[in-house]
Amino acid sequence: MDHDMHDMDSCRIEQALEVVVGRWKVSILFLLFLGTKRFSELQKAIPQITKKVLTTQLRELEEHDIIQRVVYPEVPPKVEYSITEYGKSLAPVLEVINEWGNKHVEYMKSREPREEKAIQGS
Amino acid sequence: MDHDMHDMDSCRIEQALEVVVGRWKVSILFLLFLGTKRFSELQKAIPQITKKVLTTQLRELEEHDIIQRVVYPEVPPKVEYSITEYGKSLAPVLEVINEWGNKHVEYMKSREPREEKAIQGS
DNA sequence: CGGAATCCCTCGAGATACTG
DNA sequence: CAGTATCTCGAGGGATTCCG
Secondary structure (H helix, E strand, O other), rough: OOOOOOOOOHOOHHHHHHHHHOHHHHOOOOOOOHOOHHHHHHHHHHOOOOOHHHHHHHHHHOOOHHHHHHHOOOOOOOOEEEEEOOOHHEEEEEEEHHHHHHHHHHHHOOOOOOOEEEEEEE | OOOOOOOHHHOOHHHHHHHHHHHHHHHHHHHHHHHHEOOOOOOHHOOOOHHHHHHHHHHHHHOOEEEEEEOOOOOOOEEEEEEEOOOHHHHHHHHHHHHHHHHHHHHOOOOOOOHHHHHHOO
């Protein structure tokens, strides 16, 4: 069943990254993994984001069925966002990425300024 | 020692993604994980990429110490790129991402056109 | 409250040409 | 061969205003 990356074309890394790449998607996912949030709660938690951008990032996550949008037909309007069952399958992946990120931040801190390696000629 | 994501600020997912996100980085990494490659070999393997872009993507990977650039002072010039020891630590992470990507591609294929969920008022 | 519409701007990436 | 140097372009993201 063809899980491996025998060739570049059967590699699905880019398709996976497409889902989580976006200026604020990781932050949004982080917050929603903590629990359901309203639009305004997300806005407050990420003060730098604008409504328009928040909306588009949410829509994109929704299109990939990572998050769920529930509209309560009230006045004033109320909209809740939450991780879907399917979206939860992302959690272990994000965990692994985060762990590597932790090590990477430490690694880069401890690193010397970069030098070019050249093999000496005779 | 603080590996977990208790709060948004201790989340290092974005720092990790920074390393692998870029139009051609995944392809480049894929090829280099197969073995050392010369600049021209990478170019041939990824025909759509231009020299300039290939160069910048390689430089960025190099800055994160994921790949290594070795210059052979010959005429004509010869430059080899390879995964660093540290860079190899990325392999299992990419594996996990790729596995999820595989499932995601399948999942999206099998999915209905999206509907908005609304809770009915009384 | 939760958007949609509009305008704007940055920046990654592509095309092309030149060089040690 | 393995790059630089310019120029260009468009998409993603940001700021602001208006709306049901």
